[in-house]
Amino acid sequence: MTHQNLQFAKFVALLNCAVPGLLLGLDALRGDLGANPVNFAIRTTGMLSLICLVLSLAVTPAARVSGWSQITHFRRMLGVYAFLYAAVHFGIFFGFDRAGSVSSTLSEMSLRPYLAVGAASLLMMAPLAATSTNGMIKRVGGKRWKLLHRLAYPAGLAAVTHYFLLVKSDTRLPMAFGATLVVLLGYRVFALRRKRSVDLNQRGPRIGENNVVQAEPLP
Amino acid sequence: MTTPPPIPSSEITPPELYFNRRSLLRAGIVAATTASTAGLYRALNRPGAEEVKTPELVGLVKDRGDSTDPVEQANPEGAADPVEAAPAEPVDNGFHTDETLTSLRSVTNYNNFYEFTTSKERVALVSRNFVSRPWTVAVEGLVHKPKVFDLDEILKLSAPEERVYRMRCVEGWSMVIPWAGFSLSKLLDAVEPMGSAKYVAFETLFDPKRMPGQNYPALDWPYVEGLRLDEALHPLTMLATGLYGRELPAPNGAPLRLVVPWKYGFKGIKSIVKISLTENQPPTSWNVTAPGEYGFYSNVNPDVAHPRWSQATEQRIGESGRRKTLMFNGYGEQVAQLYTGMDLRRNF
Numbered sequence: 048m049t050h051q052n053l054q055f056a057k058f059v060a061l062l063n064c065a066v067p068g069l070l071l072g073l074d075a076l077r078g079d080l081g082a083n084p085v086n087f088a089i090r091t092t093g094m095l096s097l098i099c100l101v102l103s104l105a106v107t108p109a110a111r112v113s114g115w116s117q118i119t120h121f122r123r124m125l126g127v128y129a130f131l132y133a134a135v136h137f138g139i140f141f142g143f144d145r146a147g148s149v150s151s152t153l154s155e156m157s158l159r160p161y162l163a164v165g166a167a168s169l170l171m172m173a174p175l176a177a178t179s180t181n182g183m184i185k186r187v188g189g190k191r192w193k194l195l196h197r198l199a200y201p202a203g204l205a206a207v208t209h210y211f212l213l214v215k216s217d218t219r220l221p222m223a224f225g226a227t228l229v230v231l232l233g234y235r236v237f238a239l240r241r242k243r244s245v246d247l248n249q250r251g252p253r254i255g256e257n258n259v260v261q262a263e264p265l266p
Numbered sequence: 267m268t269t270p271p272p273i274p275s276s277e278i279t280p281p282e283l284y285f286n287r288r289s290l291l292r293a294g295i296v297a298a299t300t301a302s303t304a305g306l307y308r309a310l311n312r313p314g315a316e317e318v319k320t321p322e323l324v325g326l327v328k329d330r331g332d333s334t335d336p337v338e339q340a341n342p343e344g345a346a347d348p349v350e351a352a353p354a355e356p357v358d359n360g361f362h363t364d365e366t367l368t369s370l371r372s373v374t375n376y377n378n379f380y381e382f383t384t385s386k387e388r389v390a391l392v393s394r395n396f397v398s399r400p401w402t403v404a405v406e407g408l409v410h411k412p413k414v415f416d417l418d419e420i421l422k423l424s425a426p427e428e429r430v431y432r433m434r435c436v437e438g439w440s441m442v443i444p445w446a447g448f449s450l451s452k453l454l455d456a457v458e459p460m461g462s463a464k465y466v467a468f469e470t471l472f473d474p475k476r477m478p479g480q481n482y483p484a485l486d487w488p489y490v491e492g493l494r495l496d497e498a499l500h501p502l503t504m505l506a507t508g509l510y511g512r513e514l515p516a517p518n519g520a521p522l523r524l525v526v527p528w529k530y531g532f533k534g535i536k537s538i539v540k541i542s543l544t545e546n547q548p549p550t551s552w553n554v555t556a557p558g559e560y561g562f563y564s565n566v567n568p569d570v571a572h573p574r575w576s577q578a579t580e581q582r583i584g585e586s587g588r589r590k591t592l593m594f595n596g597y598g599e600q601v602a603q604l605y606t607g608m609d610l611r612r613n614f
């Protein structure tokens with residue numbers, strides 16, 4: 048892909064990730080969020096955040112498996128959207144569900160395990176979003192940045208736990224998200240261990256081994 | 267390898283056109299992808315908006331009934347405008363509240379009815395073609411006159427009365443619903459419970475073809491519920507056959523459901539096919555699923571939190587902000603005596 052086309056593809060992705068959020072906002076203005084608008088908006092943004100997070104974590108394995116390394120250019124954007132939707136998710140909870148009361152927000156978050164793990168997930172995503180610019184990657188340094196951005200995995204696991212704990216009996220969707228995360232994480236752990244054993248044996252990559260050049264540091 | 271023949275210059279697109287075409291193409295890509303994303307979002311995440319309209323009930327009694335005097339209740343015609351001529355200290359039987367009614371649209375489009383789907387916003391859509399006639403209800407167990415009632419026989423037991431109850435869901439939201447129906451005691455009286463009967467057990471229809479949610483074991487089907495006999499005989503406990511003056515819509519439990527306004531909504535079992543009187547406490551679906559979270563009694567109680575969320579406040583559908591949840595959902599005056607001496611924290 049030419050640089051120009053890549054920039055355009057990024058722009059298209061940027062726009063498309065925003066579409067559900069914009070529609071949600073539009074529907075909110077039109078009073079078209081159904082019987083329980085606050086809960087509808089909370090659930091929608093939570094779901095959008097989780098989808099973006101899982102997609103961002105799927106990028107690297109997908110790039111390795113398919114050999115299409117250019118998709119790694121979309122990883123950071125997906126991660127930042129995951130954080131943005133989660134921040135709005137929390138903002139609606141705080142501003143509307145808890146009517147802006149700090150004490151009620153804090154007491155609920157400390158009393159309810161599902162909210163506590165949700166908060167943990169958001170807190171883990173915050174430094175990742177804050178270090179998502181090119182300048183910050185340079186300042187933090189590639190290796191440390193890579194290590195820091197592994198936090199995306201525990202953040203994802205915490206978000207799935209949050210989701211799993213809040214459903215009453217139909218656990219199909221949270222389980223599906225959880226299983227996807229486990230597969231993605233499993234792939235990375237497996238790939239890392241193989242790489243380590245390869246390094247230890249001081250061999251070059253075996254024939255057929257994928258060694259896609261990373262366009263950006265790995266999370 | 268053969269080199270491709272040179273492209274004749276007449277076939278090379280001039281740069282102005284090429285860039286024009288490219289920006290057109292790009293605009294097309296932007297439009298097509300955003301439209302698809304928007305379509306996907308709309309298809310997967312739409313708030314419930316079904317137009318649910320059932321036939322009007324005939325002979326609905328709209329008496330406010332602010333009295334426990336059975337004679338006066340049976341004679342609504344004789345009373346003057348009940349609002350203006352209200353007695354100085356009316357006995358509040360809890361049959362009516364002046365709170366703003368929840369819209370029919372919300373009442374029919376925001377439902378927990380896992381027999382159809384576990385998505386509250388989609389129950390109305392999935393249950394759209396549910397046929398609730400013919401319908402029979404078997405009333406059996408410890409009764410002198412067990413009987414399989416045809417729905418019409420049940421409807422003839424008593425004229426439908428309008429009762430405006432608060433409905434508090436265990437999930438922390440509430441509604442105000444103008445039900446139609448009559449006290450369950452009228453049906454129980456008809457079958458003459460034996461002295462040994464202590465509880466009443468209820469069962470929902472099990473028919474995965476008509477209730478597709480039953481193909482997935484979200485709960486241990488069929489849905490079962492239960493009440494202590496004295497709770498079941500309490501005048502507030504209602505067999506609802508309609509709402510908003512119309513026959514009961516499918517998402518709300520057509521054709522016949524239980525309404526127990528001082529308990530969490532899931533106690534109000536829907537689409538009932540069986541009622542049996544028992545000596546021992548019957549199993550109840552949510553209690554079987556998660557005994558630590560949902561008790562047999564499940565009385566609305568702001569002081570006993572659900573293990574995963576607080577019950578102190580509720581989102582009244584149609585209102586902004588949350589309101590405080592009342593003990594027994596505000597029906598303490600009528601029902602608290604049923605539980606004297608009981609530890610309601612243990613018997614949650």
Ligand code: HEM
Nearest residue numbers: 089090093094096097133137140165166168169206210213
């Ligand atoms: C302080 C942080 C958070 C708070 C206070 C919070 C709060 C909530 C609340 C109140 C609900 C609705 C529960 C219900 O309807 O019963 C919810 C649902 C949800 N949240 Fe969070 N959340 C937080 C963080 C997160 C994060 C970081 C994610 C994802 C990355 C997330 C994903 C979800 C999902 C997927 C749902 C369920 C959506 C559905 O039911 O369709 N939450 N959250």
